[in-house]
Amino acid sequence: MIEYALLFGLGFLAAALIAMLVAPAVHRRIVLYTENRLKATMPLSPQEIRAQKDMARAVYAAENARTMQELLREREASVSLQISNGTLVKEASRxxxxxxxxxxxxxxxxxxxxxxxxxxxRTEIDATNLKEALRRTEESAVAKDLEITALVKRIERMLSDIDNLKIERTTRETEIENLKMRVQALRDEREELRRETRLVTKRAKDAEIRLAQEEHKVLRLDDRLAQAMAEGVDKEALLERRTREIARLKTGVKSANAQVRAAVKALRAANLPVPDFKEIAVAEQEEASPAPIAAAVTADLAEELRHRHTALTERLIKAKTGANDKALREEIADIAAKMIVLTAANEGEKSPIPELLRANSTRGAGKELTLAERVLAIEPSLAGPQVSQSPRPE
Incomplete structure (x- = not known):
């Protein structure tokens, strides 16, 4: 690293030495060139300066004289051009x-x-118009001839049409008379239909009134059915409690008898006198009571009546005409009869319904079934042995 620095310093010093040696020669050369240039551009004396001024004035004067000559020539050319232009303008005007x-x-x-x-x-058009007018005149003449012929034929047809119209008028008058008679017949028929309509309307109103009455009856029967069902439920609950109490008592009696037997055996084993007593007889197997079966039948009948009542109510609401009044009455009567049977079954032997049925069980010839007969047809046991059973209606 130091070697490189020394080499760099040595080179720099050598270059500086060479520059110092060459610098005086270069400086002398530059001074020489500068002096030569100054000598060439600057006068060396006042005479030369005046000579240069005179030369500049002479050059300016010569240029000015030449310019004046050129200006004069141009003016002359302009005047000649103006003269020729005036001549050309006159010629152009002409x-x-x-x-x-x-x-x-x-x-x-x-x-x-x-x-x-x-x-x-215009002459050609006039000639053409004359030709066209002539042609139209000829055509109009031919057309008029044809029109005259057509009018003659039309008059003949009109005469024949008049005759036909007379015949047709006579026919129409006959038809009008027939139509008048038919209209009168239709009016009579309309009056008859109006009377029938009023009669049908009256019958419909009566049917609506009867239907409302039947609806009230159905509502009353529904209330009675609900009451009877409530009573049946109460009786079933009472019967169930009684059955449980009887079973409990039977169990107690059996346990007491077992204790007595054990005591007797103990006394006999001890050779002690046995007191005289009687065991409480308890049947091991009793006949099945018909009460649960009757309760089940009563519940089924009540459910059936409820469903039939709902269906009948819907039919009564949807009914718009009196076409099914008879069927509705039969349905209401059947429901009422079964309601009476259900009430009698719920009330049991204390019910006054059998006596009332026996008192009203007679039927006249040719009449419809009464409510008592319907009840007896559904449940013949309510009539007793005195009244003969009538067949149950389908």
Missing amino acids: LLGENQDLKAQIHDMSVEAADSRSKFR
Whole structure:
């Protein structure tokens, strides 16, 4: 590293030494060139300066004289050009006038030619119009002849049409008479239909009134059905409690008998006197009570009545005409009969319904089934042994 620095310093010093040696020669050369240039550009004496001024004045005077000569020549040329221009303007004015005269002549000749052409065309048009008028006249004459012929034929047709119209008028008068008679018949028929409509309307109103009454009956029967169902549920609960109590008592009696038997055995084993007593007889197997079966049948009947009542209510609401009044009455009567049967079953032996049914079970000949007969047809056991059973309606 130091070697490189020493070499660099040595080179720099050598270059500086060479520059110092060459610098005086270069300086002398520059001074020489500068002196020569100054000598060439600057005068060396006042005479030379005056000579240069005189030479400049002479050159300026010569240039000025030459310029004046050129200006004079240009002025003369301009004057000659102005003179020639005036001559040309006059010639152009003359030519322009002649041109305008020629144009006027050409225009006049064109107007005359146009007038001639227009006259010729008008003449041709007049000739054509005359030919066309002649042709139209001939055609109109032929057309009038044809029109006259057509009018004659038309008059003949009109005469025949008049005869036909007379015949048709007579026919129309006959048809009008027939239509009048038919209109009168239709009016009579309309009056008859109006009377029938009023009658049908009256019947419909009566049917609506009866339907409302039947609806009220159905509502009352529904209330009675709900009451009977509530009573049936209460009786079923009471019966179930009684059954549980009887079972409990039976169990107690059995346990007491077992204890008594054990005591008797103990006394006999001890050779002690046995007191005289009787065991409480308890049947091991009893006949099945019909109460649960009757309760199940009653519940099924109540459910059936509820469903039928709902369906009947929907039918009554949707009914718009009295076409199914008879079927609805039969349905209501059947529901009422089954309601009475359900009430009698819920009330049991204390119910007064069987006596009422036996008192009203007679049926007249040719009459519809009464409510009592419907009840007996559904449940013949309510009639008792005195009344014969009637067949159940389908």
